Amino acid sequence: MSTQKYDDSLVDVAVVGGSIAGCATAIRFSQLGYRVAVFEKKPVTERSYKKLCTHFVQPHAVPLLNGLGLAHLREPGNSVPTKAVFVTPGGVIEAPGGYDPEQPQSYALNLERRVLDPALRDAARRRGVQYFDGTGVEGAEEDGEGWTLDTLGEAGPRRFRARLVVAADGRRSRLATLLGNRAEEHPNERVALFGYFTGIEPPEGNRSVFIMNDRDLACSYPLVDGRT
Numbered sequence: 001m002s003t004q005k006y007d008d009s010l011v012d013v014a015v016v017g018g019s020i021a022g023c024a025t026a027i028r029f030s031q032l033g034y035r036v037a038v039f040e041k042k043p044v045t046e047r048s049y050k051k052l053c054t055h056f057v058q059p060h061a062v063p064l065l066n067g068l069g070l071a072h073l074r075e076p077g078n079s080v081p082t083k084a085v086f087v088t089p090g091g092v093i094e095a096p097g098g099y100d101p102e103q104p105q106s107y108a109l110n111l112e113r114r115v116l117d118p119a120l121r122d123a124a125r126r127r128g129v130q131y132f133d134g135t136g137v138e139g140a141e142e143d144g145e146g147w148t149l150d151t152l153g154e155a156g157p158r159r160f161r162a163r164l165v166v167a168a169d170g171r172r173s174r175l176a177t178l179l180g181n182r183a184e185e186h187p188n189e190r191v192a193l194f195g196y197f198t199g200i201e202p203p204e205g206n207r208s209v210f211i212m213n214d215r216d217l218a219c220s221y222p223l224v225d226g227r228t
């Protein structure tokens with residue numbers, strides 16, 4: 001019997017950031033047969049999800065759920081098929097076409113992050129992706145044969161080797177900075193307020209309504225269980 005242990009510090013693909021982009025990328029690479037590790041700096045529980053995000057999955061993205069092994073998220077109880085309607089100072093813009101359940105690209109989905117994020121992590125783990133939560137990537141260096149990543153987790157610093165590194169660490173990407181990319185900053189000067197409501201009758205066809213004027217925007221999204 002071999003006493004050699006499987007070396008989990010050597011992977012084909014290291015994905016930095018374990019949110020939606022990171023998990024989706026990890027699933028795809030593992031489907032291609034690569035050994036993949038995801039590093040997520042925040043500690044993650046089974047139910048963790050991104051709070052500052054709404055629910056609108058655009059029509060071109062809906063078919064991607066199937067390929068990620070998440071077709072069940074399109075079922076009633078998990079999400080609400082919807083279409084966007086924009087009410088603007090210049091008039092009302094309706095998304096064209098009707099809702100056809102056989103054509104995922106014919107509708108958008110109101111899919112909450114509390115459902116999507118755990119399902120994505122679960123799908124990645126089921127595919128054999130190693131998910132290191134509470135483990136931030138602090139350094140990345142390339143040599144002739146691949147990458148060395150320096151990580152810091154609860155158990156202290158640890159070094160990993162990977163053939164390819166994917167930066168999925170969000171809009172203030174640490175990886176991009178480490179690799180010398182120039183940062184761009186744009187003043188925002190806005191404030192947003194979100195809330196969950198019950199008792200609001202959904203508009204016809206479960207439309208998601210976006211009402212905008214020159215500076216402000218209000219949105220409503222029909223959700224599962226009669227919530228908005």
Ligand SMILES: Cc1cc2nc3c(=O)[nH]c(=O)nc-3n(C[C@H](O)[C@H](O)[C@H](O)COP(=O)(O)OP(=O)(O)OC[C@H]3O[C@@H](n4cnc5c(N)ncnc54)[C@H](O)[C@@H]3O)c2cc1C
Pocket residue numbers: 016017018019020021022039040041042050052053054055056057058135136137138168169170171174175192
């Ligand atoms: C108010 C609001 C509403 C939105 N509504 C919608 C919507 O309705 N529909 C839509 O499609 N999009 C929406 N978005 C945009 C959407 O939330 C983002 O595009 C999406 O979440 C980005 O995902 P991501 O995986 O690229 O990055 P993130 O979700 O930012 O994830 C990056 C991850 O990387 C981790 N990380 C960072 N640095 C390191 C490091 N050094 N080592 C390890 N891990 C690291 C972070 O902890 C984080 O978990 C909204 C955004 C906001 C702010």
